[in-house]
Amino acid sequence: MKLTTEQFNALAHELDSVKQQVQQQLGDADARYIRRVLLVQRLSALSGRVLMVLGFITPWLWLFGVLLLALAKILDNMEIGHNVLHGQYDWLNDPVLHSRRFEWDIACDAGSWQRTHNFEHHTYTNIIGKDRDFGYGLLRLSNDFRWRLRNLWQGGTYLVLSMLFQWGVSYHELAAQRVFAGKKKTDRHSQVTDRELKQAFFGKGARQLVKDYLFFPLIAGPMWLWVLTGNLLANLIRNLWTSTVIFCGHFTKDVHVFTAAECEGESRGQWYYRQMLGSSNFTGPTWLHILTGHLSCQIEHHLFPDIPARHYPAMAQQVQAIAAKYGISYNSGSFLRQYSTVFWRIMRYSLPGGDTAVKIST
Amino acid sequence: MLANQPSLTLYLLPLIQRLWPGFLPGLYRASLLSQQWQTPDMLLLTLKVSGRWPGFVPGQHIVLTLKHNGRYLSRPFSICSSLKRWQSQRQIQLCCKINSMGEFTPLLAQLPDNTLLNISQAQGNFYWQQPALPAVFIAAGSGITPIAAMLLSQRHWLAPVILYYRCRGPENAALLTELNQLAASQPMFTLYLSDSSTEPAGSWQQQLAGDVASKQFYLCGPAGFMQQTRTALLKSGVTAGHIQQEQFGLTMPAVVIAAPGNQPLSGHFISAGISKTVLLNAQQSLLQNAEEHGLNARFGCRMGVCFQCVCDKVSGQVRDIRSGALSGHGVEQIQLCVSQPVTELVIKL
Numbered sequence: 001m002k003l004t005t006e007q008f009n010a011l012a013h014e015l016d017s018v019k020q021q022v023q024q025q026l027g028d029a030d031a032r033y034i035r036r037v038l039l040v041q042r043l044s045a046l047s048g049r050v051l052m053v054l055g056f057i058t059p060w061l062w063l064f065g066v067l068l069l070a071l072a073k074i075l076d077n078m079e080i081g082h083n084v085l086h087g088q089y090d091w092l093n094d095p096v097l098h099s100r101r102f103e104w105d106i107a108c109d110a111g112s113w114q115r116t117h118n119f120e121h122h123t124y125t126n127i128i129g130k131d132r133d134f135g136y137g138l139l140r141l142s143n144d145f146r147w148r149l150r151n152l153w154q155g156g157t158y159l160v161l162s163m164l165f166q167w168g169v170s171y172h173e174l175a176a177q178r179v180f181a182g183k184k185k186t187d188r189h190s191q192v193t194d195r196e197l198k199q200a201f202f203g204k205g206a207r208q209l210v211k212d213y214l215f216f217p218l219i220a221g222p223m224w225l226w227v228l229t230g231n232l233l234a235n236l237i238r239n240l241w242t243s244t245v246i247f248c249g250h251f252t253k254d255v256h257v258f259t260a261a262e263c264e265g266e267s268r269g270q271w272y273y274r275q276m277l278g279s280s281n282f283t284g285p286t287w288l289h290i291l292t293g294h295l296s297c298q299i300e301h302h303l304f305p306d307i308p309a310r311h312y313p314a315m316a317q318q319v320q321a322i323a324a325k326y327g328i329s330y331n332s333g334s335f336l337r338q339y340s341t342v343f344w345r346i347m348r349y350s351l352p353g354g355d356t357a358v359k360i361s362t
Numbered sequence: 363m364l365a366n367q368p369s370l371t372l373y374l375l376p377l378i379q380r381l382w383p384g385f386l387p388g389l390y391r392a393s394l395l396s397q398q399w400q401t402p403d404m405l406l407l408t409l410k411v412s413g414r415w416p417g418f419v420p421g422q423h424i425v426l427t428l429k430h431n432g433r434y435l436s437r438p439f440s441i442c443s444s445l446k447r448w449q450s451q452r453q454i455q456l457c458c459k460i461n462s463m464g465e466f467t468p469l470l471a472q473l474p475d476n477t478l479l480n481i482s483q484a485q486g487n488f489y490w491q492q493p494a495l496p497a498v499f500i501a502a503g504s505g506i507t508p509i510a511a512m513l514l515s516q517r518h519w520l521a522p523v524i525l526y527y528r529c530r531g532p533e534n535a536a537l538l539t540e541l542n543q544l545a546a547s548q549p550m551f552t553l554y555l556s557d558s559s560t561e562p563a564g565s566w567q568q569q570l571a572g573d574v575a576s577k578q579f580y581l582c583g584p585a586g587f588m589q590q591t592r593t594a595l596l597k598s599g600v601t602a603g604h605i606q607q608e609q610f611g612l613t614m615p616a617v618v619i620a621a622p623g624n625q626p627l628s629g630h631f632i633s634a635g636i637s638k639t640v641l642l643n644a645q646q647s648l649l650q651n652a653e654e655h656g657l658n659a660r661f662g663c664r665m666g667v668c669f670q671c672v673c674d675k676v677s678g679q680v681r682d683i684r685s686g687a688l689s690g691h692g693v694e695q696i697q698l699c700v701s702q703p704v705t706e707l708v709i710k711l
Contacts, residue, residue, distance in 0.1 A: 020685070031432020039376040087669030090695050093434040095387060096367070096375055098695070099669050103366040114670055123665075207366075306669065 003326060008269030011326055015272050018318050019304050022311045030308045031092055037079050037290070038096065045072035045105075049216060052230040053223045066230045070237040076105045077242055078293025079309065085114055088308045106238075107208045108170035109200035115192075116173045122305055126250060126257045126278035132176060133250065134257065136161065136168060141345055142257050143354040154350045162243035163236060167205070174201055241291070244339065249298030252280040253341035254331050275302040276323060280331035281316065282338045289313060299330070384478035386434075389427060390415040392454075394477045397470070400457060400536035404504065405471055407456045411448070411481060418454070418484030420445055420511040421608070425482040426456065430469050437466045437692050440608070441484065442507040442537060444514035454481075457536050459504040465690040488582070488608040495578050496521045500566060500591055502528040502558070502583030508608055509582055510537045519550040526566040528556040528583070563587065564594055574600050581607040629707045631657050632676070642703040647683060649698035652711070659698055659711050666700035673698060678707035 003011065048068030055062025080097075081104035083089070089097040096102070103110045117133070124130035128144040135141040139158060140151040150157075161168050178184050179194045192200075212231040217224040256277035263274065279298040289296050289312075297312035300319055307315070316332075323330040348354055365373030371387045384391050392409040400406045418424070423440040443455035460467045473479075490497070490512045501509045506527060513525065529535045535555060545553040556565055579595055581588050588607055595605055626641040631652060640655040642648070649671055652659040661671045666684060672695050680689045680701040688704060689696060696709075 027431040029432075035376060035379075039380065042374065042376050085669075087672060087697075090669065090672060092432060093436075093694065096372055100672055100695070101368070105366050118669060306666075 003269075003273065003328075005267070007326060008267055008273065010269075011322070011328075012267070012269035012272055014322050015303055015319070018315055018322070019307060022304075022307055022315060026091065026308065030089075030310065031094075033310055034080070034083075034089055034092075034097060034308070035094075037075060041072050041075040041080060044068040044075070048072055048234070049227075052227050053220045055226045055230075056223060062226055062230060066233050066237075069230065069234040073105055073234055073238040074241055074291055077238060078245070078295065079290055080104075080293075081106070081110075082293045082295070083309045085110055086118060086305045088306055103204075105208075106166040106169070107205045108166060108172075109204040112173045112197070112200050113169065116176065118305070120176075122302065124263075125275055125302060126255065127260055127263050127274075128257055130260055132172070135251075136172070137175060138168075139346060140349045141251055142349060143356045144257065144259075145349075147349075147352040151350050155346060158346050162240050162247075165239040165243040166208075166235070170201060170205060173197060245292045245295050247342045248282055248335070248338045249279055249295055249301075251342045251345050252331060252333075252338050253344055254329065255280050272303060273328065275299070276319075276328055276330070278302065280333075280338060282333060282335045284335055286313075288335070296335075299332075384480065386427065386480050389480040389482055392479050392481045394473055394475060394479060395453065396475065397473070401534045403460050403462075404534075404536040405458050405460050405467075406442075406536070407458060407470065408443075409454050409456065409479065409481070411452055411454055413452060415481065416483060417448060418445070419489045420515040421489035421508040422484040422486040423508065424454075424456075424484055427480040427482075428469065428473070428477070435466055435469070435692075440486075440508040440511070442510045444511065446515065457504065457507045457510070466692060486608070488580075488606060490516070490580070491606065492578060493518070494520045496576060497523050497578040497580065498574075499523070499525045499580045500528075500583070501525065501581075502587045504536070505581075505583030505587075505608070506535075506537055507582075509580060510541065512580070513544060513551070514540060519548055522550050522552070524552045524554065524569075526554045526556060526569065528558050528561075528563075528566075528587075530559050531557050563590060566591075567594065567598065574598050577604070579605045581605065627703050627706050629678075629703060629709065631655075632708070632710045642707065644703050646702070647699050648680065648696075648701045648703060648707075648709070651703070652698065657711060661699060664699045666697055669697065671698040672696070674710040676708035676710060678709075679704040680707065 045068075048065045048071070051061050051065030051068065053065075055065065081102065084097050084102045085099050085104075087099040090099055092098075099114070121131055121133040126134055128134065128142070135145065138161060139154050140147065174180065174197050177194060177197060179197055212235065213228055216231060217228040220227040256274075258274055258278070263270075266274070276299055279302045281299050282296050284296060294309035294312045295301055297309075297316050300307075300312040300315045301309065303319065304312075304315065320330050320332070367373040369387070371378070375385075375387065378385050390412045392411045392415075395408040395410050398406045398408075418441055420441070423438050425436050425438050427434055427436040429435075439456040439458055441454050442457040443453065447453050447455070458467055458470055460471055462468055486508075488508055493516065499509045499513070506529075509525065513523070525541065527535060527541070532538060532555060538555075541553055545551055554566070554569055574595065577600075579600060581591055583591075592605060592607065596602065627644060628639055629642040629648070629651065630637050630639050632638075638655070638657065640651070640657075642651050643654075646654075649659055649661055649664065659671060659673070664671075675689070675694055675696045677691060677693070679691050680696055681687070681704050682689070683700045683702055689701075691705070698709075
């Protein structure tokens with residue numbers, strides 16, 4: 001790494017003070033904001049479900065209902081769920097917005113997600129072999145992974161993964177623990193038993209399936225097929241959106257990856273440094289930021305995962321200035337530009353060869 | 363189940379709160395009618411409580427919740443008003459000691475009239491168990507509040523009752539007017555006021571003149587005072603079964619004292635309803651402490667990032683290892699991996 005120990009300490013100090021400034025401001029405005037988002041989410045979910053049934057008047061109402069439900073699911077997943085589960089709003093002591101009690105409208109059990117995402121992904125961001133979010137064990141995204149024949153069609157694998165993203169997220173922890181298939185890894189220690197994992201996976205998954213594809217179609221009576229199709233579509237839209245946002249956060253062309261060896265015993269400054277290089281931002285209007293749960297500011301999210309996300313765009317300006325000061329590259333661009341480089345990466349590494357982590361980060 | 367929330371009420375909460383401000387599931391609404399300073403640091407709050415609130419036994423306490431700067435904050439307080447007041451007017455009164463350094467109580471003094479608050483059901487086992495037997499009540503400072511509720515609620519006086527009320531002079535005696543009125547109108551009731559700045563703590567013993575054997579004792583006050591009084595009572599021949607005391611809320615230290623690094627503090631960890639008491643090392647995080655004593659705490663990153671080790675602190679104070687910030691003393695969520703003990707703690711794992 002290029003910076004000296006003193007520089008790393010100074011970097012940590014500067015980023016800590018950015019965080020502290022925001023922490024001191026937290027208060028009523030944040031509380032009102034997130035409760036308003038929650039209200040919009042509830043209203044669009046309820047009205048979306050009602051409008052779908054009213055599709056017999058004109059299919060346009062149905063379509064509008066589908067879009068509203070998709071919006072509700074996206075808000076629940078991103079701006080509310082993701083951020084609440086990071087503990088961003090624990091300080092409110094709100095019965096609905098606390099990371100310990102929150103459960104969201106996707107197939108993945110909230111507890112399982114906290115273990116894999118909050119811990120594994122956020123602690124070991126983009127470390128090859130430790131952060132399984134890097135390619136999800138399905139995609140080859142750097143030359144640190146041996147090329148296999150199946151990588152040849154990983155463009156298709158990616159499309160399927162995106163369409164079924166919530167199930168991929170849900171299966172993530174079970175795959176790590178080799179619950180169903182594969183040899184147990186001796187270096188992995190789970191805090192929960194395989195049985196609990198299966199229970200969480202099937203329990204939450206079944207609940208979601210029953211809700212969207214059995215219960216709501218059934219109470220819609222003759223409109224059951226419309227409601228079922230509408231729910232399927234809303235889930236599909238949400239899956240594609242979240243997958244796209246998350247891929248843009250870590251798999252853009254210029255994002256850095258790391259080896260476990262170079263991250264051993266890293267200081268707080270080095271951890272910050274890796275978070276900055278391992279993430280990428282994209283720019284856009286406020287509504288776009290909200291729909292991504294402010295993961296459009298993935299760099300800031302990785303630096304300050306427990307700060308309420310609405311502060312990220314403002315913090316991004318300070319972080320970018322700090323990055324420039326220390327000569328750390330700050331990966332940001334328009335949504336389309338970033339997404340096209342993600343696509344490039346998936347396609348590039350479907351063929352043998354390419355750069356490895358060591359090459360990229362030094 | 364449909365809402366991915368424990369109950370439909372919680373799912374609909376954002377909508378319900380729009381229509382019915384101040385609604386919180388499991389709690390009752392109460393509006394603030396008036397605030398009145400009883401002494402320089404004791405504030406009497408009069409609340410109009412919701413008709414749905416199921417009532418209380420004099421001596422019990424409630425948990426008061428208010429919203430400040432977007433956050434819900436809660437603290438327990440004993441009810442100090444009579445049962446009659448609630449029955450006839452749906453009002454209760456809380457006499458709160460305002461700690462100007464505290465996080466919660468100074469807010470009470472600033473609340474505008476008609477503020478909507480939330481109260482819990484009444485709770486606690488401190489009540490007048492046998493009104494037919496002679497009784498001695500011993501209160502110190504704000505410990506008067508549950509005892510005042512018991513005395514002011516009593517309708518049929520069957521046996522002589524003595525209240526020994528200890529505080530720093532009459533100007534610091536909360537609820538004194540009500541108690542004096544009671545003493546004037548009720549011959550069975552005697553009030554002794556003891557000035558803690560001039561009289562020794564054990565002066566009640568002379569006033570009782572050794573006649574303690576047949577009486578029931580009710581104690582409420584600061585932890586040190588109660589411990590001392592209890593020991594003296596047991597020594598003078600009172601059986602433990604005749605002493606009732608309110609532990610609750612008053613055992614917490616009023617002043618923040620950062621524990622010197624090597625002094626062990628005791629921590630009570632409650633897991634699945636079973637409490638285990640261990641000695642805490644103030645140099646280490648609570649997570650390390652818990653693990654060293656074989657307690658099964660959930661954890662993740664061990665650096666304050668992932669929020670898997672968040673759990674409920676019931677009482678006591680902790681320090682955030684990263685920022686050095688001190689927490690409050692009441693109920694709140696903390697991250698075990700970045701919290702060090704500062705005072706004695708009760709934690710729900």
